[in-house]
Amino acid sequence: MTTNVLVRAENVHKSFGLIEVLKGINLEVNSGEVVCLLGASGSGKSTFLRCINHLETLSNGRIWVGDKVVGYRQDGDRLYELSDKEAAKQRRSIGMVFQRFNLFPHMTVLENIIEGPVLVNRVKTAEAKRHASELLARVGLEGREHSYPRQLSGGQQQRVAIARALAMKPELILFDEPTSALDPELVGEVLDVMKDLAKSGLTMIVVTHEIGFAKEVADRVAFMHGGEIVEIGPPAEVLGNPQHDRTKAFLSRVF
Amino acid sequence: MNTQTEPNVTGAASVDLKIVPRRHIGRWVGAAAVVLLLVWLGVSFSRAKIDWPTVQEYLTVPVLIQGIGVALLLTAVAMALGLILGVVSAVMRLSKNPVVSGVAWLYIWVFRGTPVYLQLLMWFNLALIFPVIGIPGLYSGRMIDVLTPFVAASIGLGLNQGAYTSEVVRGGILSVDEGQTEAAQAVGMTRLQAMRRIVLPQAMRVIIPPVGNEVIGMLKTTSLASAIGVSEILSEAQHIYYVNNRIMELLIVCAVWYLGAVSVLSIGQFYLERYFAKGSSSRQLPLTPFQRLKSIFGTNRKALS
Numbered sequence: 391m392t393t394n395v396l397v398r399a400e401n402v403h404k405s406f407g408l409i410e411v412l413k414g415i416n417l418e419v420n421s422g423e424v425v426c427l428l429g430a431s432g433s434g435k436s437t438f439l440r441c442i443n444h445l446e447t448l449s450n451g452r453i454w455v456g457d458k459v460v461g462y463r464q465d466g467d468r469l470y471e472l473s474d475k476e477a478a479k480q481r482r483s484i485g486m487v488f489q490r491f492n493l494f495p496h497m498t499v500l501e502n503i504i505e506g507p508v509l510v511n512r513v514k515t516a517e518a519k520r521h522a523s524e525l526l527a528r529v530g531l532e533g534r535e536h537s538y539p540r541q542l543s544g545g546q547q548q549r550v551a552i553a554r555a556l557a558m559k560p561e562l563i564l565f566d567e568p569t570s571a572l573d574p575e576l577v578g579e580v581l582d583v584m585k586d587l588a589k590s591g592l593t594m595i596v597v598t599h600e601i602g603f604a605k606e607v608a609d610r611v612a613f614m615h616g617g618e619i620v621e622i623g624p625p626a627e628v629l630g631n632p633q634h635d636r637t638k639a640f641l642s643r644v645f
Numbered sequence: 646m647n648t649q650t651e652p653n654v655t656g657a658a659s660v661d662l663k664i665v666p667r668r669h670i671g672r673w674v675g676a677a678a679v680v681l682l683l684v685w686l687g688v689s690f691s692r693a694k695i696d697w698p699t700v701q702e703y704l705t706v707p708v709l710i711q712g713i714g715v716a717l718l719l720t721a722v723a724m725a726l727g728l729i730l731g732v733v734s735a736v737m738r739l740s741k742n743p744v745v746s747g748v749a750w751l752y753i754w755v756f757r758g759t760p761v762y763l764q765l766l767m768w769f770n771l772a773l774i775f776p777v778i779g780i781p782g783l784y785s786g787r788m789i790d791v792l793t794p795f796v797a798a799s800i801g802l803g804l805n806q807g808a809y810t811s812e813v814v815r816g817g818i819l820s821v822d823e824g825q826t827e828a829a830q831a832v833g834m835t836r837l838q839a840m841r842r843i844v845l846p847q848a849m850r851v852i853i854p855p856v857g858n859e860v861i862g863m864l865k866t867t868s869l870a871s872a873i874g875v876s877e878i879l880s881e882a883q884h885i886y887y888v889n890n891r892i893m894e895l896l897i898v899c900a901v902w903y904l905g906a907v908s909v910l911s912i913g914q915f916y917l918e919r920y921f922a923k924g925s926s927s928r929q930l931p932l933t934p935f936q937r938l939k940s941i942f943g944t945n946r947k948a949l950s
């Protein structure tokens with residue numbers, strides 16, 4: 391694989407008021423790579439993920455996706471925040487899957503999936519529907535086009551949410567604890583879909599507590615603590631032979 | 646009923662027992678009492694000094710039908726204006742820009758804080774302080790020509806309504822989970838697109854019932870417009886009874902027309918609510934009146950109770 395960097399975070403800081411939540415994060419993710427972010431609750435994983443598609447502003451540092459700085463325009467030594475419209479345009483190529491699915495409850499499964507492509511990318515409705523049906527088949531939900539989200543199980547809803555993200559043909563998908571809100575018996579079906587995506591070469595950054603998934607699917611695992619990445623490397627190293635005390639403590643609690 | 650004393654549950658369960666739903670005796674007794682009361686009321690009114698033929702005669706008088714038409718038209722125009730202003734000012738109030746939200750706050754403060762009657766009078770008399778109206782170079786005219794009673798009433802009632810609707814809409818928007826906006830933004834929508842396509846349709850479920858009430862309230866409030874010379878039904882009725890002195894008869898005619906109009910509006914509201922409830926739950930769509938009647942008096946087990 392050629393090392394073609396897709397995401398580059400450089401010295402990312404984020405404060406909410408006086409509280410510094412991210413304290414200088416550096417991370418490079420190659421195209422086609424799957425990186426899992428582990429860490430205790432409150433360590434800043436979600437915040438970092440939300441910075442990558444500019445749902446949060448940065449206090450310092452920069453994040454590139456592709457050749458563009460996310461959310462800002464650099465002019466000399468200054469970064470000017472983009473307008474809402476420009477930021478929205480950047481987000482088209484960055485998918486996101488949420489812990490609580492966040493499907494649009496007033497729309498059917500099909501409408502959920504085609505909304506972005508039709509409204510934002512101006513894809514023809516017929517074409518978007520055809521693509522949506524393909525994606526539904528891919529996540530194992532063929533024929534559920536006309537169900538409403540509330541009629542589906544959590545695992546099915548999350549798979550629809552994944553199809554919704556894929557419909558925008560993103561170059562990167564961010565997953566924020568996609569299985570944490572699911573009943574244990576439904577976790578597997580969502581992870582299976584994600585494994586399939588990873589194999590297909592999609593670039594993924596996955597916040598998860600599923601160590602098994604990280605071990606099997608991730609190219610690299612990053613462990614976050616207190617707003618910093620304290621350890622990063624191949625899963626066998628980070629999970630099998632952790633160096634940092636915090637990683638050791640965390641893993642001993644999870645297993 | 647199973648009268649067996651032995652705890653042989655499996656044996657009893659295999660028998661197909663007919664399930665008899667609860668009989669609603671109280672409802673039948675209550676309904677009978679109400680019917681009696683209505684009959685009594687009906688009898689007393691028919692014996693009162695009301696000339697029913699006059700009522701019947703005036704029920705179809707063109708000026709009165711026109712009058713209720715004007716009331717309905719004014720309701721529609723003022724409500725449309727109120728809804729637009731309400732949605733816009735609610736979105737403005739939720740803006741992060743303090744100037745934008747401040748302007749919306751000021752609008753609500755002024756128009757909710759003064760009586761609508763006073764506001765109507767002010768709009769109607771605007772010509773006293775601004776005799777001419779116009780856009781420099783494009784148009785100019787006399788204020789009294791532009792601000793006819795109907796226009797003044799539409800603006801006055803609409804602006805007042807907007808201030809109230811704004812708060813209703815704001816509550817509706819706030820009732821929608823923040824995650825919905827984020828999910829919409831994550832597929833590349835702007836905040837405004839997310840508001841229009843994702844948040845507002847869901848907020849509608851919360852917004853429609855109170856706005857429906859306000860439409861009905863507005864229909865009745867239009868009678869205030871008679872104060873500035875709008876020929877709606879009540880003022881037309883007054884013109885008639887000043888002459889023929891059939892006061893109660895004409896008021897009853899008005900009441901009948903208002904009730905009829907409100908009933909039609911309520912039906913509209915009902916189906917609108919049903920429409921916006923879609924997706925909220927697969928089973929709990931409100932029942933149509935026919936389904937409801939069946940459930941109240943019938944022994945249908947799937948019904949409400």
Ligand SMILES: Nc1ncnc2c1ncn2[C@@H]1O[C@H](COP(=O)(O)OP(=O)(O)O)[C@@H](O)[C@H]1O
Pocket residue numbers: 406411429430431432433434435436437438
């Ligand atoms: N919008 C916010 N305002 C204030 N504090 C926040 C906000 N979002 C997150 N935080 C704080 O930032 C810290 C990191 O949160 P988060 O990124 O959600 O952690 P994680 O996803 O690792 O559990 C937490 O202490 C949390 O309380």
Ligand SMILES: [Mg+2]
Pocket residue numbers: 435436437567
């Ligand atoms: Mg989190």
